[in-house]
Amino acid sequence: SQTIHQWPATLVQPVGSPLSLECTVEGTSNPNLYWYRQAAGRGLQLLFYSVGIGQISSEVPQNLSASRPQDRQFILSSKKLLLSDSGFYLCAWSDGGGNIQYFGAGTRLSVL
């Protein structure tokens, strides 16, 4: 069966520090991968998605970037965090059909 791992679960970082959140998927190959941000108790905003290694599409302009160095690895990064980057970040995967997505447990990022 397929599983998705996301870490860390919680992160507190100072303003201006770098960021690296990692997501890996097991049990499938060539998945579509997604990074979302969620405001407290609200819907999900798609940040990046990837249909293959090295292929990244950005949905909104922001202080963040994404990379996919391996088929089942998706990384969310920033060189210098802003206060506004605080939030709940979710990674998700889907198969080639793309319509059903399965989510990781999320990372709570607090930028102070």
Place this chain on the structure above:
Amino acid sequence: TQLLEQSPQFLSIQEGENLTVYCNSSSVFSSLQWYRQEPGEGPVLLVTVVTGGEVKKLKRLTFQFGDARKDSSLHITAAQPGDTGLYLCAGTSTDSWGKLQFGAGTQVVVTP
């Protein structure tokens, strides 16, 4: 961009009562999903509907896709405290393959 509007934003009921959550759009969706999310966790898929007029039942949960595939509803019968959570609808359209458009969510609280 297709927008999904969920109503109500917040719903608080007593155990044993029924509730209905709505998801509406002016756009047509090829499929629509419902997720439930608990605090600090990722959303978990409940159901996918793809055919206009389709009704799916999952124990005490009933999901309906509108005939025109622009709206959906989630009805919970005899709600229990374990039904508490954020309910999110998400849709895909033919011109946004592989990407989900999420509603803002309905926070449901069921008190004993």
